[in-house]
Amino acid sequence: MTQRRADITRGLWLGLLGIVVFAVTLPMTRLAVGTPEAPQMSGLFIAMGRALVAAALSAVFLVATRAPWPRRQDVPPLLLTAAGVVLGFPLLTSIAMRHVEAVHASVIVGVLPLATAAVGALLHRQRPSAGFWLCAGLGSALVVAFTMLRSGAPGGGLSIQLADLLLLAAMLCAAVGYGYGARLSQHLRAEHVICWALVMALPLTLPLSLANWPATPLKATAWWGFAYLAVFSMWLGFFAWYRGLALGGTVRVSQVQLVQPFLSMLFAVPLLGERLDAVTAGFGLAVIGVVFIGKKMPVNALPLASLPSRP
Template sequence: MNPQTKGLWLGLAGVTLFAMTTPMTRLAVGPADDPQLPPLFVTAGRAALAGVLSLVYLLLTRAPRPQARHLPALAVSAAGTVIGFPLFLGLALREVNAMHAAVVTGLLPLGTAVVASVALRQRPSNGFWACAVLGFGLVAAFALLAGGQLSMADGLLMLAVLSAAVGYVSGAQLAKEWSAEHVICWVLVLSMPLTWPLAWHSWPTQPASLAAWGGFAYVTLFSMWIGFFAWYRALALGGTVRVSQVQLVQPFLSLLFAVPILGERLDTMTLLFSLAVIATVFVGKRMPVNLPAAAR
């Protein structure tokens, strides 16, 4: 098997692991009428345990240590990907089902492109901005049709998208100097002075189901750690441009996984809006973006 093909298969494996994050988080936190693990505990606990695994990996691979100039980017990446995204997602999933969340968070690739264009002072084309506006409009329309109004949960999901986008862009700057695996590991390790006390403070006071603990174990081991290794290795083997397109199927896979894992029903409206968001992201990522003179 040539490296490009292997990269595509690894990329699909990584996206499949990430696609399970939404239904597994819903399983871990439970709905409002049957709460399971506290969202803050799921957020901090999964990062704390993944941080231990990351520390072992960094020691075994003799990874270079971060310098003082790396700390701001590491802090921003941690705030977005370790704390912000999983916390806002967990809080939202107490109020809406996994399918609803999968449609809204399907905007993440486009949201990341928007944040990157602002942070890097790029000049996206009018077509790019049109796709961005259309994508957010589709999500707002879906939320209105699904719930009759824009709810607090929809706001939390958009905050989750923004948090992850900011964290990804900051981490990408670090990946220019380190391997991407080392970036996520250092982000998790340096977050441990915060994540371990938070996990201890938010330890569940009520018993949770075995299924909820299973969801927590999944997002700890696969969503927070192993999934990144598969994904970054795929990008290295198959090329970023080619492999990153596989990520477009992630929202659709999340919808499918929510059926057997949570027993949710996939209706026509949810499916159509998900496909529309995926198509908008696909077109938007192909619109020209003018780099600043220094980058050129």
């Protein structure tokens, strides 16, 4: 029991480290993609190009660490991991970020913890307590309330744009990729999971990157944003994140993501010159408090007889 608690604590800290890395993703994507008035890289190039650079780093890492080849039964979940976090999430967010500010997009990320917890509960055969789901729901409700306050719609209503829908679809892709990647990390090194997913995506990312290479000179800030996305968001961040999910449990550690929207807002202020006020800070503190309470709630394994067999 003591060792399990130590693993959970370590998993939460590693998960938090991964989330800090991921929190810079939206501001850096905004730098790389530009605005409608001053466009930089295309969303397709950013998504495929960052995966291509990370795949090259992954190939070197796999060889240097003498990584074993994935088992045959690991190939389908690796492909689903790649579809979620290598292709789907980067592509959808890169397209959306040209049309919304990072502060606005950050609040949409607030639905990700609940989506990840749901996927994790199904894949890892866990049964979170009612108190856990209450905290998860409360945290998500706080994020939705914040979105409604800042939507800019008449009367303070919720205004949904195409970019918002793309971001929501990106959250679903990320949840699936996180869930399958975490399950693979139970028997593969967490670093190897993302590396193999990136390498498996090369037949798509390589030709699409070359075909969409920017034809005009770009700002240096766009390239710096792209470099961060490739090395940290697409590669190193997953080393900590998947290891944290494996140690602490996907359902529990996923709730650390509740602080990601507000960390993204904090980073957007110095990087993009966007505005952070007292209301945003207040919602951020409230969400952090919910995370602190939720991590103490029990998460139990379901009896095997009550579950469908794994594919």
